[in-house]
Structure formats: C-alpha cells, structure tokens
Amino acid sequence: MQTVIIGSGNVAYHLAKAFMLNAVPVAQIFGRNEQELEKISEKLQIPYSTKKLSDADLYIICVSDQSVGEVSRLIIRKDCLVAHTSGSLPIDILAGEYRKSSLYPLQTFSKSKKLDYQHIPFFIEAENEEDRKLLSDMASAISKNVMESTYEKRKYIHLTAVFACNFVNHLFSRAKEISDSQKIPFDYFLPLIDETVGKIHEIDPKYAQTGPAVRNDKRILEMHEELLEDESLEIYKTMNHSIQKLYEL
C-alpha cells in the first residue's frame, strides 16, 4: 500500500516519523514549503515534492484547518482514501470524489521534542468498515490507543484538550510573569507543577483541588486580588468563581 503525507509542519513530520519507525512506509511527503520538506526528507529518508503528487492508496493531509479544503482539491484520483488530521473539521471538508476519512492524533506537536507515540490516542472516522479497518491497522502500528469517533465527538475531544493543554500552558505563562516580577526562578515551581499533574494520574481532579478558593479563604483571595491587575486579575476572578461554583461554596 502506498501512503503519501501532505504537509511539512509538526504533525506531518511526527506522523511520518512514527510510521517509518514502525515499518509503515511513507512513499512521499508533498507540500509547498520546499525548505521544510527537504529537512524532513533528509531526516526520515522519504522522497518529497512540491510539484507532483505521487499516486497513492492513502493520502494523509497534515496542514492547518484553514488549508485542508483547498489542499484536498489537489488529489484528483478517485480510487483512494484521503484522511485529514484535524480535530475540528468534518470529513466532508475533503473536496474530491475519493473516500473520505479522518485520523486525528490527540497530541501537541513541536519539532524539537521527542514523543512517545505509543501512548498518543488516535481517533478514526471513515465512510465504511474497510477504510476504518485500514486506518485503524495503520494507527495501531504506532499507538496502543486507537479509537473510533464522529465529528461531533472530535469537537469535544478538541475542546477538552484546549482546557487541559492550551489553557494550562497559558496559566504557566501568567504564573511565570508573576514569579519573574519578583525575580523568583520559575524552575522552583516545577516540582509543584509535576506533583499537581502526577496526582491526576491517580485521582479525579475534582478530589485533588487545593488552594484558597476551595477553602473559601476570603483573606487570601482579597490579598491576591490586590497583587494582580489586568488579564491576570480577570483570570484570578474567573477561576475562583468557577471553583466555588463547582464545590457549591
């Protein structure tokens, strides 16, 4: 079976790498950014092109949500399966006469980080059982956690990830702003952060909540508000309000 990956960003690179590491050959990487393609091609020993898309049985589109529709039009072959990798798009965004599908890896990718692909969940959607099985077999070569999902479910998966990952990272940014302002190294907080995150591997986060809001410690809540301003103050108020609502304080 011939597989082509379209795109030259982090998802394209990591997916291609994971396939190659697990004896799933990738026939070509196709994209617009020649410089990036050349780098990936060299690292992973996969041919690339910016001009001619190879004939393949499976095309995996790893480009930004905005470009998926446009890029999907480049595939003119009919007897093939096309998968996008977005958590936020239906499969009928794919605008060709081929079979449509989605292969959504639930992970945040950056080129510089090594990833443990085995534990990255893959969510699969396809139009028929055969295609579902094909994608499922491929993803299972990389990962232990391969599951089916609908578009509707994918939206909520993505939204959960925004809370648990994007927003969490932003809290780290705002926390670092506060510690930087006092010349306290942010590294001092890493054990605390690791402990906080380690806990939810064992306990439901709802039962792991600590801090002044869940204790309803008004003195500290007021003192903290006086130390904050602008967006950080808004976050402080919104989060405390939400904590107190959750625990009915």
Added chain:
Amino acid sequence: MQTVIIGSGNVAYHLAKAFMLNAVPVAQIFGRNEQELEKISEKLQIPYSTKKLSDADLYIICVSDQSVGEVSRLIIRKDCLVAHTSGSLPIDILAGEYRKSSLYPLQTFSKSKKLDYQHIPFFIEAENEEDRKLLSDMASAISKNVMESTYEKRKYIHLTAVFACNFVNHLFSRAKEISDSQKIPFDYFLPLIDETVGKIHEIDPKYAQTGPAVRNDKRILEMHEELLEDESLEIYKTMNHSIQKLYEL
C-alpha cells in the same frame, strides 16, 4: 536540639516524615485531632499529645492559616524559635515572646501521595542570622532547594503557585466535565497533559503556546463557545482574551 511539630494535617505529616527520613529527630507531634495524631505517631514512631506541649528549641506550626495565630499562643516558653509554614502570613502573626520565623515548603501535600522531598523548595524567613542558619540547615537536610524570602516575596510565591497548580487542577476538572459529557475517558488526555507539562521543563511556556486562540482561529473559537455554557464558557472567554492580549493579537 528538640523539635516539636504542631498540627495533624498533610503538611505536619509530610514534614515530620521528611525530617525523620533524614535523621532530623522530631520529639513530639502536638495537636487537637487525636485520631490523626495517633495515625501519624504510629507511622513515624513519634510521640504525640493533645494536652501537654513538650519543651523544645524549635516549634514548627503546621496548621491552617486561620489557626496559626491562636495556636502560636500555646507556646509560652520564651527561649525558643517558632516557625509557621504558611505562604500567606507574616512572621509577626506568631503571638509570643519567642523568636519568630517562617519555613514555607512550596508543595501541594496529600497524605496518600509519596513525595520527592529533595526537590521541594523551602523558603525561610527569620529575625536573625543564627535562626536563619538553623532553619536553613534543617531544611537542607530534606531538600536541595532552600532559599530565603521575605513576607512580601512569599505572597507572590503563593500566588504563582495558585496559578500554576490550583488553577491548573481546576482546568483539569472542567476539562474532565467536558470529556465525561461525551463518555470519552479522561485518561486519553493524560499523554497530552504530560507532554504539555514536560515542555515547560525545557521551554519558556510563552514560546510553547498552541491552540485556536494564539492562532486567532475565529471559526474554532466560535464553534467552541457554542459547545460551552456557564462557568466553562466564562473560563473559555477569559483565557482566550488573556492569550490574545499576551501575544498582542
């Protein structure tokens, strides 16, 4: 040197345990909750009392912020050092004629979790150099990260921890609510969460931000808002606003 720990909660237990594990003897654990004291006493082989506070050179008060002042009055001896363990109180909350100090462990404690004490930062404040050295030596027996701090600095340390730990945990709670609503196991998100947190051991979180807000992806931002309500919607809006302000979008 005789050391007494006052309190029977998580901080008292973990501090006593860390001292005992590192050959710093604790002469007594004192408190009101006999049941808890008995448990700690049995586990750590330290005598306890609910009635008679032993004579000691150092008393470490590990009780809730609200009780520190009241509890500190129980110590009538003058020639001794008393430390509270709060991140949010000045040392003159201690209401006796003894020498006053603070020994603040920057960590979230729960009795059931094993902790790597070595990497827990301890922040120390005392009235004179000798007491600072005494506390610093004791804390250094447990931890590699022992530092001085003022009350003012402690307030910001605590506030940073609220953002990086308490609020992060609450985001996990709200994220789990979303995944639960779709019957998606929250465990699927743990690799993503670990990756997100692993990153900030290497990169400034400001440079690790991903997600629809930093990409200014209005389609997804609007779609997500339609899936949310109440506190989660408020969090969604507040966090996105803060992200867009930080990156000047």
